[in-house]
Amino acid sequence: MVRIALDAMGGDHAPLAPVAGAVRAARAWGYEIQLVGREADVRAALRQQGDLTGVEHLLHIVHAPEVIEMGEHPAAAVRAKRHSSMAVAIDLVKKAGADAFVSAGNTGGVLATALLGLRRIEGITSERPALAAQLPTLKGTCIMLDIGANVDVKPEWLAQFALMGSIYAEIALGKQRPSVATLSNGEEEGKGNATLTDAIPLIRNMPIHYVGNIEGKDVTAGIVDVAVVDGFAGNIFLKGAEGVVATVTELLRQELTRNPLRAALALALRPAFRGLRRRLSYEEYGGVPLLGVNGVCIVAHGRSTPYAMQNAIRAGARCVELRLVERIRERLAAVAALSSSP
Amino acid sequence: MVRIALDAMGGDHAPLAPVAGAVRAARAWGYEIQLVGREADVRAALRQQGDLTGVEHLLHIVHAPEVIEMGEHPAAAVRAKRHSSMAVAIDLVKKAGADAFVSAGNTGGVLATALLGLRRIEGITSERPALAAQLPTLKGTCIMLDIGANVDVKPEWLAQFALMGSIYAEIALGKQRPSVATLSNGEEEGKGNATLTDAIPLIRNMPIHYVGNIEGKDVTAGIVDVAVVDGFAGNIFLKGAEGVVATVTELLRQELTRNPLRAALALALRPAFRGLRRRLSYEEYGGVPLLGVNGVCIVAHGRSTPYAMQNAIRAGARCVELRLVERIRERLAAVAALSSSP
Numbered sequence: 027m028v029r030i031a032l033d034a035m036g037g038d039h040a041p042l043a044p045v046a047g048a049v050r051a052a053r054a055w056g057y058e059i060q061l062v063g064r065e066a067d068v069r070a071a072l073r074q075q076g077d078l079t080g081v082e083h084l085l086h087i088v089h090a091p092e093v094i095e096m097g098e099h100p101a102a103a104v105r106a107k108r109h110s111s112m113a114v115a116i117d118l119v120k121k122a123g124a125d126a127f128v129s130a131g132n133t134g135g136v137l138a139t140a141l142l143g144l145r146r147i148e149g150i151t152s153e154r155p156a157l158a159a160q161l162p163t164l165k166g167t168c169i170m171l172d173i174g175a176n177v178d179v180k181p182e183w184l185a186q187f188a189l190m191g192s193i194y195a196e197i198a199l200g201k202q203r204p205s206v207a208t209l210s211n212g213e214e215e216g217k218g219n220a221t222l223t224d225a226i227p228l229i230r231n232m233p234i235h236y237v238g239n240i241e242g243k244d245v246t247a248g249i250v251d252v253a254v255v256d257g258f259a260g261n262i263f264l265k266g267a268e269g270v271v272a273t274v275t276e277l278l279r280q281e282l283t284r285n286p287l288r289a290a291l292a293l294a295l296r297p298a299f300r301g302l303r304r305r306l307s308y309e310e311y312g313g314v315p316l317l318g319v320n321g322v323c324i325v326a327h328g329r330s331t332p333y334a335m336q337n338a339i340r341a342g343a344r345c346v347e348l349r350l351v352e353r354i355r356e357r358l359a360a361v362a363a364l365s366s367s368p
Numbered sequence: 369m370v371r372i373a374l375d376a377m378g379g380d381h382a383p384l385a386p387v388a389g390a391v392r393a394a395r396a397w398g399y400e401i402q403l404v405g406r407e408a409d410v411r412a413a414l415r416q417q418g419d420l421t422g423v424e425h426l427l428h429i430v431h432a433p434e435v436i437e438m439g440e441h442p443a444a445a446v447r448a449k450r451h452s453s454m455a456v457a458i459d460l461v462k463k464a465g466a467d468a469f470v471s472a473g474n475t476g477g478v479l480a481t482a483l484l485g486l487r488r489i490e491g492i493t494s495e496r497p498a499l500a501a502q503l504p505t506l507k508g509t510c511i512m513l514d515i516g517a518n519v520d521v522k523p524e525w526l527a528q529f530a531l532m533g534s535i536y537a538e539i540a541l542g543k544q545r546p547s548v549a550t551l552s553n554g555e556e557e558g559k560g561n562a563t564l565t566d567a568i569p570l571i572r573n574m575p576i577h578y579v580g581n582i583e584g585k586d587v588t589a590g591i592v593d594v595a596v597v598d599g600f601a602g603n604i605f606l607k608g609a610e611g612v613v614a615t616v617t618e619l620l621r622q623e624l625t626r627n628p629l630r631a632a633l634a635l636a637l638r639p640a641f642r643g644l645r646r647r648l649s650y651e652e653y654g655g656v657p658l659l660g661v662n663g664v665c666i667v668a669h670g671r672s673t674p675y676a677m678q679n680a681i682r683a684g685a686r687c688v689e690l691r692l693v694e695r696i697r698e699r700l701a702a703v704a705a706l707s708s709s710p
Contacts, residue, residue, distance in 0.1 A: 243611030269585030
């Protein structure tokens with residue numbers, strides 16, 4: 027049985043959304059979930075969930091007196107608050123048999139706490155774990171990493187991101203041999219900045235299905251399963267894509283309400299617009315992993331709803347069941363053995 | 369009277385689209401336009417434009433025997449084809465009194481030819497000129513540079529991009545004091561990769577209205593007039609944004625044709641969807657400048673229509689009339705004088 031240490035205080039709608047998500051996840055899949063946070067707050071949130079018959083034994087409150095707020099400076103907050111819900115939950119993973127950590131809290135705080143508590147997987151050399159996103163595309167889902175944890179990268183880190191992204195795609199997308207591309211300023215061989223062009227020979231040595239460079243437009247076209255990029259360009263891409271969706275949606279809304287006839291027709295088409303919104307939503311996959319840290323850590327969106335939290339917990343459990351961390355460790359060791367053999 | 373040297377062979381629809389755009393621009397604004405390309409081809413395209421009464425004296429064919437094709441490797445093509453339409457047109461700007469160069473051809477070819485023929489503006493140190501894009505936003509237009517010419521940048525180059533972007537925004541957007549931001553992985557001071565954080569003090573010394581960092585989502589929200597970024601992340605952002613628009617449009621189309629009722633309603637809403645498409649179109653501004661090269665050079669989209677070419681020619685003429693190159697030279701000289709004064 028998978029046991030999840032959940033940061034019940036993380037996210038814009040905490041503790042209600044994480045607690046509600048936990049109740050749903052326990053009911054749907056039978057996970058054991060430790061709700062970590064201020065006991066009184068968590069208990070109150072739990073009381074609002076209605077009848078807990080059948081899942082009560084799966085939900086445990088673990089008290090943590092402090093909270094790292096969404097707006098706080100991560101490094102300072104992590105240093106100052108040794109008993110935050112994040113720190114206590116990570117400790118459960120480290121020492122008390124929890125299998126995975128899930129939080130919708132301050133991403134920088136999650137990164138720092140997880141790294142401090144769990145350290146890196148042997149062989150991982152990047153300064154921080156990589157953050158992976160799952161993007162909706164025309165053909166399904168594309169996993170992109172890094173999306174902001176490492177803004178100045180080394181070639182070796184990009185190669186490790188490629189390997190970890192491929193393994194995560196096996197788990198999250200259920201693909202046997204996910205296609206992995208590097209995101210660049212052109213498809214042609216040789217396109218890219220200096221770090222990327224230095225990384226490509228290292229990526230070619232990884233035991234993955236590397237298909238070369240892709241351009242920004244190819245990501246949402248869905249031509250590959252995994253897109254590898256440094257955290258600076260990746261973050262700009264990802265937030266840019268969110269911004270474009272918001273802008274196109276708003277421009278469409280303006281056009282559709284320009285006169286009463288249009289507004290009436292648009293009203294009748296609301297199911298279609300809802301369908302579009304659902305296909306662009308982050309809620310389905312709920313959360314994304316920190317890759318490279320020595321334990322399963324899932325970061326959910328700060329605005330996560332109960333449904334998104336439920337899916338984030340599910341994402342964490344899948345990583346445990348399908349041995350994400352062990353697979354990364356084994357594959358890295360195999361690469362190291364190969365490259366050190368004569 | 370502004371005189372434009374037009375690459376009549378550049379673009380997917382050449383020579384028809386450039387020649388048709390030239391006829392329209394001559395008729396609309398009285399520009400004198402040199403149509404540079406294979407004489408027989410250009411003459412044939414001109415014959416298809418119908419009655420040229422009133423503009424015939426403004427249009428001149430200048431023969432160039434070679435063409436740099438869209439798919440060619442730029443550096444090799446520029447070396448091999450000394451008498452390409454691009455090279456001959458740039459020569460007209462350099463030696464024969466043409467005021468501006470306009471092309472919808474191979475962007476790398478335009479960059480290399482322009483740099484070789486016209487050199488940099490005194491004081492500009494970037495390896496290549498910066499390519500600026502004009503992006504539609506919720507509140508108007510955002511100018512972004514660099515979008516791909518310089519993928520490995522130095523801090524000083526980013527500062528020069530900021531200055532040139534500000535001057536171009538004065539011209540293209542008609543703003544007195546355009547707001548200039550750096551595109552980064554977070555708004556907070558200190559966010560950014562090493563090159564960007566090193567560039568920010570230099571940008572603060574520029575005589576521009578610098579407002580700090582913005583994130584990817586802020587670009588199309590339209591909160592600033594100019595966004596400065598290296599050509600690697602800028603290219604990934606820009607093509608990513610194009611891809612997201614295409615993907616959202618396609619997903620919307622799928623939702624709107626899911627059943628006959630929806631399809632009928634959507635048909636009635638076609639004017640609204642056309643309105644959206646127009647607001648996302650590149651055709652209105654037609655082309656973007658190469659900034660830093662010692663002469664006005666406008667690069668139009670490879671898929672340019674006659675209307676887009678007309679507007680690209682107009683963009684070039686505006687840069688001449690409003691002294692783009694001279695303003696950059698003067699402002700750079702003033703910065704240099706300030707920083708060298710005791």
